[in-house]
Every structure is written in structure tokens, then in C-alpha cells.
Amino acid sequence: MNKKDAVYRWIDDHTAEVAGLLQQLIQAPSVNAEMDEDPSYKYEQRAQECLKTFLDNFGMETEFQYPNVEKLRVYEGKPGYYPDHKFDNRPNLLGTLKGQSKGKSIMLSGHMDVVPRGTKWTHDPFGGEIIDGKIYGRGACDMKGGITCMVMAAKAIAESGMKLKGDVKVGTVVDEEAGGMGTLALIAEGNRADACLITEATNLQIAPLCRGSLWGKIVIDGRSGSIEMKREDFREGGPVDAIEKGRMYLKAIKNLNQEWAITKQHKYMTLPCQINVAEFHAGEYPTTYANHCEIVFDAQYLPSEKDQNGLGSRVKKELENFVSSVAETDPWLQENPPHIEWMIDADCGETLDDQPFFQQVVKSAREIHPSSEIEGIGFHTDMGWFCRVGIPTMNIGPGNPRLDHHSDEYVEIKDLVTCTKMIASIIMDWCEISE
Known part of the structure; x- marks a missing residue:
């Protein structure tokens, strides 16, 4: 026995x-x-x-x-x-x-x-x-x-x-x-x-x-104004819809996830690392363009990506560069660049x-x-x-x-x-x- x-x-x-x-x-x-x-x-x-x-x-x-x-x-x-x-x-x-x-x-x-x-x-x-x-x-x-x-x-x-x-x-x-x-x-x-x-x-x-987890918040500023009036150019003082700018980031995140699906895999993981949007906050009043938008996300990283402290600073930098690159495609965002507020870095x-x-x-x-x-x-x-x-x-x-x-x-x-x-x-x- x-x-x-x-x-x-x-x-x-x-x-x-x-x-x-x-x-x-x-x-x-x-x-x-x-x-x-x-x-x-x-x-x-x-x-x-x-x-x-x-x-x-x-x-x-x-x-x-x-x-x-x-x-x-x-x-x-x-x-x-x-x-x-x-x-x-x-x-x-x-x-x-x-x-x-x-x-x-x-x-x-x-x-x-x-x-x-x-x-x-x-x-x-x-x-x-x-x-x-x-x-x-x-x-x-x-x-x-x-x-x-x-x-x-x-x-x-x-x-x-x-x-x-x-x-x-x-x-x-x-x-x-x-x-x-x-x-x-x-x-x-x-x-x-x-x-x-x-x-x-x-x-x-x-x-x-x-995997490690990064919680962050992409903060995007717009400019309020009447949603029922023809919009003037923002350079002339016209309103800027922060929701519209937020949609740009949602689309860009979807595209980046397609890249990460290839580059951030592990042989023992059934799913690749992704940027998962958990919350979208914007708007103040039904007849006003949103002057502020926040996109809360959870992004994973692999052990091979951790820094010397065991945390995700390298992936943070990658995501900060991503936010900046999207901003470069839009005149308003160039002048009013969004930023990430970091919340959690779980090792x-x-x-x-x-x-x-x-x-x-x-x-x-x-x-x-x-x-x-x-x-x-x-x-x-x-x-x-x-x-x-x-x-x-x-x-x-x-x-x-x-x-x-x-x-x-x-x-x-x-x-x-x-x-x-x-x-x-x-x-x-x-x-x-x-x-």
C-alpha cells in the first residue's frame, strides 16, 4: 500500500x-x-x-x-x-x-x-x-x-x-x-x-x-456649451464635446487591444493582456456638451514586464505614451492633452x-x-x-x-x-x- x-x-x-x-x-x-x-x-x-x-x-x-x-x-x-x-x-x-x-x-x-x-x-x-x-x-x-x-x-x-x-x-x-x-x-x-x-x-x-493589474483613469477635458446650437470652432470659443473625445479613446483602446492580443500572450494564459474599460463618466446636463470625461480601465501586465521594484512602471509608461499619441491626432487634444491618473498597481x-x-x-x-x-x-x-x-x-x-x-x-x-x-x-x- x-x-x-x-x-x-x-x-x-x-x-x-x-x-x-x-x-x-x-x-x-x-x-x-x-x-x-x-x-x-x-x-x-x-x-x-x-x-x-x-x-x-x-x-x-x-x-x-x-x-x-x-x-x-x-x-x-x-x-x-x-x-x-x-x-x-x-x-x-x-x-x-x-x-x-x-x-x-x-x-x-x-x-x-x-x-x-x-x-x-x-x-x-x-x-x-x-x-x-x-x-x-x-x-x-x-x-x-x-x-x-x-x-x-x-x-x-x-x-x-x-x-x-x-x-x-x-x-x-x-x-x-x-x-x-x-x-x-x-x-x-x-x-x-x-x-x-x-x-x-x-x-x-x-x-x-x-498577472499584474493596473487601474487607471484617462482624464479628458472638453468645453461646455449649448448642445442645441450650431457649434463654432473651438479656436473661436466654441464648445468641445468631451464625450466625442472619449469615443476616440475607446476606439483607440480597441485597436491597441488587437495589438496586445498578439504581443502580450503567455503560454500558460488562456487570455492575453488587455485594457478593459470599466467605467465611462461624462456630462452634466441634457442640453450641455460634456466639458469633462473620465475613462476608468483595468490593464494587465505579464511578470516579464515588471520593473526592478516588481511593479508595472514600464507598462504605465507605454499607456501614457499611447494617450499622448492619440492626442496628437486631434487639434483640441494637442492643446489640452489628456492624462492618466493611476489608482492601483497590483504586482x-x-x-x-x-x-x-x-x-x-x-x-x-x-x-x-x-x-x-x-x-x-x-x-x-x-x-x-x-x-x-x-x-x-x-x-x-x-x-x-x-x-x-x-x-x-x-x-x-x-x-x-x-x-x-x-x-x-x-x-x-x-x-x-x-x-
Whole structure:
């Protein structure tokens, strides 16, 4: 019999415990404190305390570490640093299951914060209800389901009497949904391992990279005037329709996306990087030409495009040049050039397929779930800082990421069980079973 079978059997026998832990985590609301939500649902402390008790009970050594903004000031200009964030009642949780000898270690990481409830739920967003084999609640996919799988995998190994050569570490962080300062703090405190597995929802696919995301706003000025009168030349004081100028940019973005569809591809991404327009704001009154227009967009970039700080300054410059080039085609815009106001730069990371951890994760995960494909993540995960300090990092988690942040967010119990086995397989192969 395969030595690992006892661990898989333990997981099957404790399916109810797997589901129960996720329910407990959902029932401990942990909305990111930087977001607009009822204060009674904010802060990660309750959920972290729940998980700490769980880890303590099966023998992990645990501690809380509270991010210190002043101490992190040395990271200004780098990913995840936000000087105005506060961390009262918002600890990172660290846990360690000691190995028997000098084997390779692994960090299992996930973020405990969730986004606000939103609207149109048909289930209690913090109830953790089980209906037809699905667990509903805010964070079920993003990403308390993944956290449940990774810690249950560690418990299954410990409770089955399996001894490992290397350490298994757990690092559940705060603040991912508002920029990632929790993971920055975890790294800044010197927490390290030979590899890292992040359990964001991937639908059980194997994700060796995530893309970076730039949020920006193209600001275009026009000149107001009566919309019911013949327009005079702007040089004579006539009105200029900012909506019309905005349409120029929408068309130009569409053309640039066709170019990016060819030049910004990755072999493990199903979609190329694109500039996605999310909002268009213009106009003040039905009989007045719009004198101002704002186009809010989300643009992705590849790990190969990040700058020396791990951010997207090169792609920012590319987009700023694009805005200027469009302006050069129009006399009004030449004299009144639009500009971009930058909002967010969420970093990215990648583990290359010639890395031993990449190869081990693929082999070990497919032992349990042979249909798992290698597929990068189009959204941000916290892998950037792990990669930046030399820790190879992969992403695998339960649940469909399309359900992240949705009303009636859920994860299927069968996927929780499968993912727990996949992670256990990775841990046992990477850290090695001690004879």
C-alpha cells in the first residue's frame, strides 16, 4: 500500500470536519478594514483566532504577527506598501509543523480578509449554509475554502502519524483585498520556506503565475456649451464635446487591444493582456456638451514586464505614451492633452517550468486529480513577494474563481476534499516522508 494512502483515507473519513472548518471561518466575518462595510463584519482577528485554535489543537506552533506600518516604511514605492493602512485587530497568523530532519520546507499561504457582502444574496453571507453539497458564504471561494484545504492537509498528515523531513509552515495574511500589505509584512518579518503554495481558487487547476493589474483613469477635458446650437470652432470659443473625445479613446483602446492580443500572450494564459474599460463618466446636463470625461480601465501586465521594484512602471509608461499619441491626432487634444491618473498597481509573480517545485507540484497534484491543467491566473494573488525573495510559488485552490466577490459565493464540498488531498500529496512529496 502507498504510504500516502493512509492520509487520503483520513481526509475521506473527515469530510465533515473539512466542511465544518470552512463553515466556522465563514461564520467569523473578516471583511477588509479598508473597505466600506458595517464595522461588526470588519477585521480579520476573529477568523485568525478561530484558525489559530484549530492549528494549536493538532500540534502546530503558532503566533500572531501584527503588521507595523512604520517598520515597513522602508518598502515605500514597492508592492504592497500603503502608509495609511492600520492593523489593529488585524494579525497575520504563522504556524509551523516541525519536520524530523533537514528536509525541504513549504509555506502554505492564503489571505483571511474578504470583500464586503454586496447585495442580492439568497443565503446568509456569513452563515456557511450547506445546500446540495455546496457551502455558501462570503469567502467560500476567496479564499477561506483554500485555507481550509491547506490546513486540513497538514492536519491529515499529522493525525495519520506521518512524519515529514521538512517543516510545514502556514501563513494566513491580512489585507490582500486592499493591496497586499499583509504578505509584505510576513516577508519583511523574515518568514521563509523552500517553496510556497498559495490556495487561491483555481478550479483545481495548477497556476504557476499571476498577472499584474493596473487601474487607471484617462482624464479628458472638453468645453461646455449649448448642445442645441450650431457649434463654432473651438479656436473661436466654441464648445468641445468631451464625450466625442472619449469615443476616440475607446476606439483607440480597441485597436491597441488587437495589438496586445498578439504581443502580450503567455503560454500558460488562456487570455492575453488587455485594457478593459470599466467605467465611462461624462456630462452634466441634457442640453450641455460634456466639458469633462473620465475613462476608468483595468490593464494587465505579464511578470516579464515588471520593473526592478516588481511593479508595472514600464507598462504605465507605454499607456501614457499611447494617450499622448492619440492626442496628437486631434487639434483640441494637442492643446489640452489628456492624462492618466493611476489608482492601483497590483504586482505579479511567476515560477518557471524548469523549477523543481513547479515540476513536483504538477506531478503530485495530478496524482490525485489527473485532469488538472497548467493555467496562469488573470487576477492578482499574493505570490509576487514570495517570488521576489527567491521562494518558488504556485497556486492551487478549490472553487471557481468566477464566483469570487459574487453574491451567493460558494464552493463544493467534493472539491474541498479533492483539493485537500492534492495539497497533502504535494506536501508529502516536497517535504519528504521520514522513514
